[in-house]
Every structure is written in C-alpha cells, then in structure tokens.
Amino acid sequence: MELRHLRYFVAVAEECHFGRAAERLHMAQPPLSQQIRQLEKEIGVELLHRTTRKVSLTAAGERYLERARNILRAVEQAGEEAARVDTGEVGRVSIGFIGSATYALLPVLARELREQLPEIEFEFTGEMLTPAQVAALHEGTIDIAVMRTPVQDESVEVEVMRQESLVVALPETHPLAAKEAVRFADLKGEPFITYPSEHRSVLHDAVLAAAQRAGFQPRRVAQVAETSTMVVFVAAGLGVAVVPRSVEALQLAGVVFRPLVGAESVELAIGWHSERRTPAVERVLERLRVSLAEPDAPA
Amino acid sequence: MELRHLRYFVAVAEECHFGRAAERLHMAQPPLSQQIRQLEKEIGVELLHRTTRKVSLTAAGERYLERARNILRAVEQAGEEAARVDTGEVGRVSIGFIGSATYALLPVLARELREQLPEIEFEFTGEMLTPAQVAALHEGTIDIAVMRTPVQDESVEVEVMRQESLVVALPETHPLAAKEAVRFADLKGEPFITYPSEHRSVLHDAVLAAAQRAGFQPRRVAQVAETSTMVVFVAAGLGVAVVPRSVEALQLAGVVFRPLVGAESVELAIGWHSERRTPAVERVLERLRVSLAEPDAPA
DNA sequence: CGGTATTGATATGCTGGGGGTATGGAGCTT
DNA sequence: AAGCTCCATACCCCCAGCATATCAATACCG
Numbered sequence: 001m002e003l004r005h006l007r008y009f010v011a012v013a014e015e016c017h018f019g020r021a022a023e024r025l026h027m028a029q030p031p032l033s034q035q036i037r038q039l040e041k042e043i044g045v046e047l048l049h050r051t052t053r054k055v056s057l058t059a060a061g062e063r064y065l066e067r068a069r070n071i072l073r074a075v076e077q078a079g080e081e082a083a084r085v086d087t088g089e090v091g092r093v094s095i096g097f098i099g100s101a102t103y104a105l106l107p108v109l110a111r112e113l114r115e116q117l118p119e120i121e122f123e124f125t126g127e128m129l130t131p132a133q134v135a136a137l138h139e140g141t142i143d144i145a146v147m148r149t150p151v152q153d154e155s156v157e158v159e160v161m162r163q164e165s166l167v168v169a170l171p172e173t174h175p176l177a178a179k180e181a182v183r184f185a186d187l188k189g190e191p192f193i194t195y196p197s198e199h200r201s202v203l204h205d206a207v208l209a210a211a212q213r214a215g216f217q218p219r220r221v222a223q224v225a226e227t228s229t230m231v232v233f234v235a236a237g238l239g240v241a242v243v244p245r246s247v248e249a250l251q252l253a254g255v256v257f258r259p260l261v262g263a264e265s266v267e268l269a270i271g272w273h274s275e276r277r278t279p280a281v282e283r284v285l286e287r288l289r290v291s292l293a294e295p296d297a298p299a
Numbered sequence: 300m301e302l303r304h305l306r307y308f309v310a311v312a313e314e315c316h317f318g319r320a321a322e323r324l325h326m327a328q329p330p331l332s333q334q335i336r337q338l339e340k341e342i343g344v345e346l347l348h349r350t351t352r353k354v355s356l357t358a359a360g361e362r363y364l365e366r367a368r369n370i371l372r373a374v375e376q377a378g379e380e381a382a383r384v385d386t387g388e389v390g391r392v393s394i395g396f397i398g399s400a401t402y403a404l405l406p407v408l409a410r411e412l413r414e415q416l417p418e419i420e421f422e423f424t425g426e427m428l429t430p431a432q433v434a435a436l437h438e439g440t441i442d443i444a445v446m447r448t449p450v451q452d453e454s455v456e457v458e459v460m461r462q463e464s465l466v467v468a469l470p471e472t473h474p475l476a477a478k479e480a481v482r483f484a485d486l487k488g489e490p491f492i493t494y495p496s497e498h499r500s501v502l503h504d505a506v507l508a509a510a511q512r513a514g515f516q517p518r519r520v521a522q523v524a525e526t527s528t529m530v531v532f533v534a535a536g537l538g539v540a541v542v543p544r545s546v547e548a549l550q551l552a553g554v555v556f557r558p559l560v561g562a563e564s565v566e567l568a569i570g571w572h573s574e575r576r577t578p579a580v581e582r583v584l585e586r587l588r589v590s591l592a593e594p595d596a597p598a
Numbered sequence: 599c600g601g602t603a604t605t606g607a608t609a610t611g612c613t614g615g616g617g618g619t620a621t622g623g624a625g626c627t628t
Numbered sequence: 629a630a631g632c633t634c635c636a637t638a639c640c641c642c643c644a645g646c647a648t649a650t651c652a653a654t655a656c657c658g
C-alpha cells in the first residue's frame with residue numbers, strides 16, 4: 001500500500017470514470033485499473049462498483065474516500081509544518097524553573113512568552129533543583145532551564161542573566177522581624193529551613209558558605225524540596241529561611257522578608273543543551289534574554 | 300512521496316540508527332539512506348541530524364515523526380473501517396420521514412435505532428413530502444424513507460408496513476368536537492387546511508377522494524407544508540384538517556382529534572433506492588420491519 | 599435489430615527506480 | 629596508529645508500474 005493508491009482512488013472516486021481519472025493523473029487507463037484493484041485486494045473490500053458503463057462508490061468506498069482525502073491532506077500538512085518548525089516559526093519548548101524562580105518569574109514569563117510567540121507551544125515546570133534541571137536537559141524533558149550557577153556540565157550552555165541578593169524569611173512574630181535589615185551573623189543559632197543538601201542545591205551551598213563566613217554552622221530543623229513549603233514552614237514558626245529576593249513574590253500571612261546585609265548574592269541564569277538548540281528554542285532564548293535583562297528586579 | 304518514505308523514516312527515527320532500521324525493514328542500509336534523503340529533499344527540511352557516529356532527530360523531524368505515525372495509523376484504520384462498513388457493522392444511514400410520521404414515529408424510531416445499532420450513525424429528517432422523499436432517495440440525500448404509498452418510481456423499492464386510519468383535527472370549540480366520531484359527510488362545507496396540492500401529497504389526494512365519495516368538494520382555506528403548522532392552524536380555529544391517526548401524538552391546546560368513520564386509510568411504507576442498499580442500510584431495514592410491524596398502532 | 603461508440607478488463611512488453619553489493623571515509627575506541 | 633563502527637557513495641540488477649494493443653460488455657442510434 002502506497003500513497004499512490006490513495007491518490008489514484010481519490011481521482012477515480014471523484015471522476016467516477018477510469019478514463020477521465022487516468023487523464024487527470026497523466027497516465028493510461030489500464031495501469032490505473034490495476035492499481036485500484038490492488039488497493040481493493042489489499043484492504044479486502046470492494047470500494048467501487050463497476051459495470052462496463054458506469055462506476056460508482058460502494059458504501060465502504062465512500063467512507064474510504066473521506067479517509068483517503070484526509071490522509072493526503074495530512075501528508076501535505078506534515079511537510080509544511082516540518083518546514084515551519086525548521087524556521088522556528090512553530091515549535092514546542094519546555095522550560096524548567098528553579099524553585100526560587102517559580103513564583104516571581106514563571107507566571108510573568110509564561111504570560112509574556114505565550115503572548116510574544118503565540119505559534120510556539122510552551123510547557124512550564126516549576127520547583128526544579130539545578131541538578132534535576134541538568135538531568136532534564138540531558139534527557140530532553142526540558143529544552144531550557146531557568147537556573148542557578150554554577151553548572152559544571154560540558155553539554156549544557158549557561159548564560160548568567162542577573163544577580164539576586166538574598167533575603168531572610170522570618171515568622172512575623174520573630175524578634176528580628178522588627179529590624180529593617182538583618183546581618184547574617186544575627187541568624188546564628190536560629191533554626192534553619194533549607195533545601196535538601198544531598199541534591200546539591202546551589203542556594204543551600206550559598207547559605208552554608210555565608211554562615212561559615214559569619215562564623216557559625218546553621219542549625220537545620222527541616223529540609224524541604226519546594227520553596228512554597230519552605231515559606232509555609234517559616235509561616236508556621238518552625239524556623240527561618242534564606243532565599244533569593246524574588247521569593248518575596250510568594251506573600252504568605254505570617255511571613256516577613258528582610259534584606260540580608262553582607263550576604264553574597266546568587267546568580268540567575270538560563271541554560272540549554274548545546275545539542276538541542278532548535279530554531280524554536282533559539283527564538284525563545286532571544287526573548288528570555290530581553291525579559292530577564294533588568295538586574296535584580298523582583299519580576 | 301510515498302508511504303514507504305514515512306515507514307522508513309519512522310523506523311530510522313525510532314532506532315536512531317540506519318543499520319538497525321534497515322534490518323528491521325528487511326532491507327540493506329544504503330537504499331534506506333537514499334529514501335530518507337529523497338524524503339528530506341521533497342519536503343525541503345532536514346529531518347535527521349547525522350554524524351558518522353550518531354543519528355538524531357531535528358526539531359522538525361521530531362514533529363514530522365508524530366505526524367508520520369498518525370498518518371500510518373490512519374491508513375491502517377481506513378482499511379479496517381472500510382471492511383467494517385462492508386459488513387454493515389458501521390455506517391451512516393439517513394432516514395427521511397413523511398410529515399405525518401414526524402411526530403409519532405421519528406422520536407420513537409430514533410431512540411430505538413440508536414440503541415439497537417449503536418455502531419451506525421443516523422441522521423433523521425422530518426416533514427418530507429413523498430415526492431421530495433423520492434427525489435432525495437435518488438440524490439442520495441437520504442437512504443431510507445418512511446413514506447406513504449403509492450410510489451411509482453422504478454428504482455425506488457417500497458414495502459408497506461401498516462395501515463393508518465384517518466382522523467380529523469378540530470378546534471375544540473367546534474360543534475363536531477362534541478361527537479365521539481365524525482362521518483366524512485359531516486365535514487361538508489367546513490374550511491379545510493391541507494398540504495399543498497402541487498407537490499402531490501398522497502394524503503391530500505386521499506382527502507380529495509374521500510370528499511368526492513361523500514359528495515362534496517372541500518373548501519381549502521390554507522395550504523401548509525408542515526404537519527405541525529397544520530395542527531397549529533386548526534388550534535387557531537382557521538379550519539379542520541384530515542390527518543393519519545399517528546398525528547394525534549402532536550397534542551396541542553385547542554385541538555381535538557376525532558375518528559373518521561367511512562374514510563379509507565392510508566398506507567405507511569418504507570422505501571429505499573434499489574441501488575443504494577448498503578450493508579448498513581440493510582441492517583436498518585431489518586430493524587424497521589420489526590419496529591413498524593404492529594398494525595395501526597399510534598407509535 | 600445490427601452497427602458503432604464508449605468504457606473497463608486483460609495481455610504483453612519496456613523502462614525507471616528501488617533495492618542489492620562493494621567500497622569509501624569520518625570519527626570513536628583501545 | 630590501528631581497527632571498528634556507521635553513514636554515504638558508486639554501481640548494477642530486476643521487478644513493479646506504466647504504456648500500447650486488444651478484448652468484452654453495454655449503451656445508443658438509425
């Protein structure tokens with residue numbers, strides 16, 4: 001069975017006449033008859049009812065005609081679509097966001113991108129840790145990651161977009177909540193809520209480093225995988241958490257955010273797999289560079 | 300472009316390896332490479348990214364793969380479906396109802412048929428006059444007609460199902476409404492609402508004949524194309540109408556139906572085009588014969 | 599009713615292209 | 629550097645698809 005069979009069948013069905021159909025197909029009538037017979041034999045159904053004077057469609061033929069037309073149209077469209085994908089005009093792009101960027105950035109970017117590139121289908125995932133993002137880039141689960149530096153992976157290309165200063169999330173009843181700003185040293189002895197250390201969270205490492213510089217070892221009371229959970233834990237008064245400033249977008253009753261003086265900032269970057277730079281991905285990267293250009297803005 | 304190209308492409312895309320794909324396709328690797336090149340050239344897009352060591356899909360190729368799979372599945376299904384149409388297992392059947400059967404029969408039969416033959420798609424049309432039904436059978440607009448005899452058309456086969464006695468529809472304020480039954484002669488001088496005579500309504504002819512036997516010429520005050528309109532006109536007190544008993548199903552405030560004694564009955568029949576007896580139509584005819592077997596029942 | 603034209607099926611030969619084998623060349627592995 | 633893997637190229641063969649010629653059946657026409 002080949003597309004030829006379908007094209008020939010459609011022609012004969014539309015003309016209801018082998019001779020005219022053959023003419024339309026720029027071929028002689030006998031081979032056309034042969035091909036139609038072959039088709040009928042292959043699917044095991046009589047599609048045309050022929051007398052020596054008249055050709056008409058059987059019920060099965062009528063239904064098959066519709067299908068055949070659809071299939072031929074689909075074949076054409078598939079080619080055209082592939083061409084559009086090739087130019088990046090259409091495409092599918094999946095973006096994975098680091099946990100702390102899930103609340104301030106994901107909604108804004110999702111809206112912007114869908115608006116600016118309506119022909120591209122987007123898929124957004126939030127609350128990913130950087131190592132998971134790297135793995136996902138490798139597997140092809142995501143095409144682009146909005147992530148934290150550093151990333152040491154040969155095939156993942158990274159571009160730093162902005163610096164995000166760190167803030168501390170405090171229960172509103174906490175004594176430090178009364179201050180305008182908090183020094184990292186003030187947090188000595190406080191119960192810390194952190195990301196899980198075994199997954200090598202960049203933020204987690206940054207917090208450890210900052211604490212060490214301030215001369216103490218943070219006391220960890222809980223390790224959570226998601227930023228929202230972290231903030232909820234703070235709201236519940238279980239402890240404090242150090243997060244990038246953009247997490248302030250996640251306003252919750254019972255939680256206040258205070259600037260951390262003397263703490264280093266963390267980098268927000270975009271990353272992609274060097275071998276998965278499809279045209280659509282390229283266009284999205286362009287837009288992301290523009291959208292994420294403002295330094296250290298909350299959104 | 301042939302289906303072969305799609306099959307080959309799917310194989311290569313799935314294996315990401317020309318050699319293995321060729322093996323799977325029971326062919327050698329070089330011609331496979333050729334065919335894929337040919338495909339790419341035809342749609343003008345690079346579908347596969349090859350190095351001498353690795354084959355991978357481009358973005359366009361990935362999309363094309365999905366489409367190709369769908370197309371191949373569609374081709375298979377089209378054949379299977381045609382086979383099912385051939386055995387009457389599935390199909391589409393359009394049934395046209397004569398006006399006076401629209402209200403009592405159409406809803407009942409529609410429900411029954413859909414229930415008994417769920418694999419068949421039905422289309423029902425009501426309020427057709429017999430000549431229009433014959434024309435529709437010829438054009439193929441309908442496959443089966445629930446109609447009135449007689450039909451004099453060579454290619455339309457007719458089977459009488461039941462006799463329907465005639466009743467008269469009267470405004471409820473009409474003096475005759477007080478009687479249990481009405482003789483046709485009682486209607487002498489009454490204003491009649493009829494179907495349009497120029498369309499050769501069978502019922503119209505039957506009424507004229509009955510009137511002639513009763514010794515008068517009916518006075519026609521209105522001609523309507525639809526039975527529902529006819530009954531509405533009677534309800535409005537514009538006149539009386541003679542209709543088959545099954546129209547009683549169309550209950551309307553202000554209208555009463557009374558049996559007509561001494562009036563002949565009309566025949567309800569099913570008709571179909573002798574050259575459009577598809578397997579599905581055949582199966583529907585079977586069911587109709589059973590459903591319409593009860594003589595002169597209102598439904 | 600016979601002759602003719604029309605139309606689909608059958609018979610037969612030719613040709614192009616799809617598929618075969620042999621080989622080349624690029625890039626991993628060891 | 630040698631060898632292996634794997635896709636591309638070169639070249640050839642054979643069959644499938646198409647053409648031409650013809651037949652068979654039916655409608656049409658005088």
